[in-house]
Amino acid sequence: MNSSNITHPAHLSDEQRIDWLRLIRSDRVGPHTFRSLINHFGSARTALERLPDLARRGGAARPGRICSEDDARAELAAGKQLGVMLVAPGEAGYPPRLAVLDDAPPLLGVRGAHDVLMRPVIAIVGSRNASGAGLKFAASLAHDLADAGFVIASGLARGVDQAAHRASIGGGTVAVLAGGHDRIYPPEHEDLLATIIESGGAAISEMPLGHVPRARDFPRRNRLISGAALGVVVVEAALRSGSLITARIAAEQGREVFAVPGSPLDPRAAGTNDLIKQGATLTTEAADVINAVEPIMGRPIELREPDDEPLANEPDAGDRARIVGLLGPSPVLLDDLIRMAGTSPAAVRTVLLELELAGRLERHGGGLVSLI
Known part of the structure; x- marks a missing residue:
């Protein structure tokens, strides 16, 4: 486009x-x-x-x-x-x-109020087995941010996600689904989703109807949560949790990352405390989030002209063999591949596209690719 x-x-x-x-x-x-x-x-x-x-x-x-x-x-x-x-x-x-990201879904399934998706969004994510204090804080933060005019996005999961959704229903909340719109996970949150839709909120998914979410679909879903938002608040997260994946993706997307501190004795706070050590904004109230995102809210958002060069008509046999030979199971940066191949970026992208359509290429975050 x-x-x-x-x-x-x-x-x-x-x-x-x-x-x-x-x-x-x-x-x-x-x-x-x-x-x-x-x-x-x-x-x-x-x-x-x-x-x-x-x-x-x-x-x-x-x-x-x-x-x-x-x-x-x-x-x-x-x-x-x-x-x-x-x-x-x-x-x-x-x-x-979300529209300006390189991996934005070409078509997004939207159910509910379309206008709520055009307003400033803050994502709130966290542990599925959150503590009572974590659930209370997530609800309080979501309520205060909604009162300040922000739409709250989350993943409709148990724990922190559902607490954030429930507390922000009055101001508009967005559920980002890992499966199709007719395959809600977890199933017990179908009523919550219905309430969100009936109350002026929305649900989005890039998956087709009938798609039952699998483990690998949740990181893909997480990039939509962070991509739609100005910033992501992580309330509780153990080390190596899905919420930390969302925080990492948010940082790669240039989004603000916020983390709520917790007791060093509680493993559910280990991930958030680590995020703070890595430079995430320590968050104890809605003002911490608002003060950080206000300076960027007024910036115009434009759908960028794609920065990909046109593909080559067809690389010659020597170029194709050299490019494929440089690939292996270990991920390599696209820029490094172009430099090592000694040919045009267009030729490299063409070969990668052919390999991907043949089911032989895997793309990773950060511009990394590898052979399957």
């Missing part, structure tokens, strides 16, 4: 939305790959036509499944019955800060 200020959002036609949905629902096409394909071919329809050839060049024995037009139309129709609309970056209901 071309660069566009959020006050003048881009709008997909019905046919474009079908093509975009078909492309992102096709095998081995994630947000990064989607973006590269659109940049190179100019449209999702042309990219769909070229997928089999690109996968073949990448070494696939047979091309991956390409989502059919019938399946795409069926998903759109089923979503509408549930009240879910699929929106693109720049359209109303797509969180503007």
Whole structure:
């Protein structure tokens, strides 16, 4: 999509939305790959036509499944019955800060009040087995931030997440789902989600209807929680917890990271105390968050022009062999790969795209890639 200020959002036609949905629902096409394909071919329809050839060049024995037009139309129709609309970056209901990320979902399933997603968002996350004090603080903080005009985003999980949602329902809260809109996890929070929607809040997901969340889906979900927000507050988190993954992703996205201190004797506070040592803003009240984010709230948000170079038409055999030979199971930085390959960035990106569509490449955070 071309660069566009959020006050003048881009709008997909019905046919474009079908093509975009078909492309992102096709095998081995994630947000990064989607973006590269659109940049190179100019449209999702042309990219769909070229997928089999690109996968073949990448070494696939047979091309991956390409989502059919019938399946795409069926998903759109089923979503509408549930009240879910699929929106693109720049359209109303797509969180503007999420839209500028390189791995923003091309289409985001939105259910509920679209306007709440356009307001300033603060994410609150934390332990699923939080202490009574942690739950009380999360609720108090969420309530105070909502009173100050912020929308609270969280993951609808047990513990801190649900406390933050419940305390901010009156001011608008956003549940970010790891599965499809019809596969709520945990199931006992279906009533909480219904209350959020009925009270002027919203739920978002990049997953198709029917998708049951798996362990690997939660870090992917976490990037949406932090990506939509000005900053992320971690209330309680053990070392090596999902909340710390959210904090790490938030830092990589350039978001403010806040941490609530806890007793050094409580393992549920070990992660938050460590975040403070690493430079996260120590947070004991809503004012700590508000004072930190106020200076950046007024900055204009624009959908950036994609910084990817156009893909090469087709790298020669020597370039392709050299690039593949430099890859292995250990992740390598894209910039280092380009330098070592001694060829153009466009040629390297083309080979990586072919490998990804063949199911042979894995992308990691921070611009790292490796062979599967």
